Amino acid sequence: MAGSCYDSEDAHLFQPLSPPEHAAFAQPSTKDLQVVSLSSISRDTNLESPRAPHSIPRSRSRSRTVPQSSMPIAQFFLQNAQELRLDSAMAEQCTARLAEELLFSTEDLYLLSEKENFMRLPLPMYVRRWLADERQGRLFNPEAVVEEVEESQGDGSYESNPARRGRSLSFNSDGEAAHVVEVTVQVNSVTAINIKRILFDVDFTLMLDWQDPSAMGLSVKEIEAMTSFNPEVVIDNAVDNDQPLAGGCSAPRPNRLVDGVCPDGHLKKTNRYRLSLTCNGLDLRAFPFDTQILPIRLKARKGTLKSTEKDASDVILVGPEGLNGHDKKHGLRRMGHTVKMQAERLADFKIQSLMGLRSELPDRWYEVRIIVERSPGHAVRNVAVPCLVILTFSFTIYAIPMSELGSRLENTATCLLAMMAFQGVVNEMLPPVSYETALGRYVTAVYIILMFHGVEHALFSTLTSKSDSIAPRDRPIDIFFGTVEYWDANSSYMHGVEAILVCAELVLILFIHVAYVLYLFWLRRKGKAKRLREAQRAGVSLVDARTGFGTRATQTRIPTGTTSAATRSRSIGSGHTTPSAGATLLQSSRQSKK
Structure with a gap:
């Protein structure tokens, strides 16, 4: 882009389209508003430039009358001739100079954006300053009409919208x-x-x-x-x-x-x-x-x-x-x-x-x-499987007679101590977080089941402790204060109840394990589906x-x-x-x- 200002000595290079008339400043004629062909200017003025295209691109098909619309620079100068103090001949000269710099419309001038770019234009100094100051209000902003261009070109798709x-x-x-x-x-x-x-x-x-x-x-x-x-x-x-x-x-x-x-x-x-x-x-x-x-x-x-x-x-x-x-x-x-x-x-x-x-x-x-x-193989093999083994082993305690409460509780306590070691392994794998992980919930569930086993052993031993041959001080404490009739030690009713309870607990634990694993895999698939939906965004x-x-x-x-x-x-x-x-x-x- 040339850095020199417009000089009156170059005025002979340009031929005006119409004689300058002051009346034309306010009401430009149709001849003044026509799109000027750069090839014709070059032919008349011997301005052969290798960078110049054959013709100035035509303006938008939709007609506009406001200065903010995209229009040829010649038309823009004539519409603002009074403020720019330009007659028709000077407007044509300025238009031809800008055409040499590949600037043809108000949209091109707007995209210069920086004041330094306007000050390097080959125009009179007051014209350059006026364009830089009036850029936002007078020149055409192409970004403001992107939606309008899409509507005018059909479906607005990427390929159909240049x-x-x-x-x-x-x-x-x-x-x-x-x-x-x-x-x-x-x-x-x-x-x-x-x-x-x-x-x-x-x-x-x-x-x-x-x-x-x-x-x-x-x-x-x-x-x-x-x-x-x-x-x-x-x-x-x-x-x-x-x-x-x-x-x-x-x-x-x-x-x-x-x-x-x-x-x-x-x-x-x-x-x-x-x-x-x-x-x-x-x-x-x-x-x-x-x-x-x-x-x-x-x-x-x-x-x-x-x-x-x-x-x-x-x-x-x-x-x-x-x-x-x-x-x-x-x-x-x-x-x-x-x-x-x-x-x-x-x-x-x-x-x-x-x-x-x-x-x-x-x-x-x-x-x-x-x-x-x-x-999950590492964590499952080193934490989940051992916890499952301990939980399964805790059911073997029911093979001990109900009357040997001490042996039952001793074995249950051993299982609880073993679970504490695996809880430490889980803590070593993860940073300190405020929420509970899936494996942490599993370890906690095993703790609760073992605790339930201990309470169950003590409760069933107490409910079957009735015997006339045992002194009151040798009997367990009556936590029900005589409101519940204890079963005799020779009765087989509570043994059947305990057997049914153990079988139901085994089936329930098996179902929960399968459902929990399927739930974790479902969460993983849900995350994948969420990412696929997110990928549809622009x-x-x-x-x-x-x-x-x-x-x-x-x-x-x-x-x-x-x-x-x-x-x-x-x-x-x-x-x-x-x-x-x-x-x-x-x-x-x-x-x-x-």
Whole structure:
């Protein structure tokens, strides 16, 4: 973009469309409002520019009369001629100068966003200041009419709406420009999960992709030398060091080269990390049938240019599907989050899936969740099975005669002491939590059953203690104070009642065990179904670790750099010619909307 101001010495380069008339300032004529052809201007004025397209893109089909609508710059200047102090000839000259910079409509002017960009326009100083001050009120904001464009184009789907494709520049909640950076993560390995310390060790590769139209048509050395946007992403939940391994990319590099230059402005960075990360959101209620989420929380710093710190701008992190896409094929890299087949290096866990998640309103945060399922074999063999053995063994006590209460209670107490040892094993496996886990509830249930056995032994011995040959001091205490008639020691009634009670208890315990295990597996399947529903939201991608790649419904991996011809055409814009090195951000935005 030229940095010189408009000078009256260049006035002979432009031919006015109509004679200047002061009356035309308030009521412009139809001839004044026509769309000017840049090719005709170049032919009349001998302004041959290799960057200029054949014609200025036509304005929106829906007619508008307010200044906030998208209209040709010539029409906009004539509508505001009184405030700008421009006649028809000067308006045409300014329009032609902006056309050379690939600025054709009020929408293009709005997307300049920064005051510094307006002050570099080849216009008189007072016109530049007026445009910068009146940007919000006079120029056309394309973000405010996205819904309207979708309705006018049919079903509003992603493929049928070019306004939603290929945008690397968005706007944050304050209306300021923000760069969109796509995040793709490849999990290489998860080596350890320390439940006690709430940490896990992970090895992953972080890939960043974005579009910088100023890099179109430039070579690798030119891209390295130019002042370009360079996003910085930090790992927010890293324990100590969050720096990548040596050998990564600190500077942007083109995704692919055609004839030695970058054809579409697609830049990328790739770095590998080996870190210890915190996982504070552990939920151990279903232990040892629990499913845990191991998060990788990514936070983007303000993207800075190489020149000055004042050029900092906001960064929006999105997943492999892009800002408005719904699948990896709509992103720049066209490769979703992946999990290497040898990534599982865990003893008790298996990687079940990988989920990429951004907020409802995209911002500089992005989270990649590694979903791991615990293999319950270790806890079941070392805690649950021994507890079940102790519980089963406690029923052998009923083989001791009812009159030998001391032997029964001694054996029951031995079982209780053995259970205390296994409770300590459970506590060693888990961090101190305020709730009870599934295995903890099982151990507590065994405690209660053993306690019930002890009370049952004492109660049945007391109820069958009636005998005329035994002195009162040799009898057990009468806890019912004579209100209950005790059975004689020679009666067989209570023996039959105890036998029925023991058989019913065995059947009930067997049923509870089966139902409890099925319930824990149902909780695990419920969690999977919940994640599948969550993956239907915009900005959420879910990868099955068994396949190792894919997002949402698609399971076809497209390696980087092997896109089809149609895909390459979409990435370039119009698809017919490669944009020149002087193409600006505004031209790229307009080309992606064609």
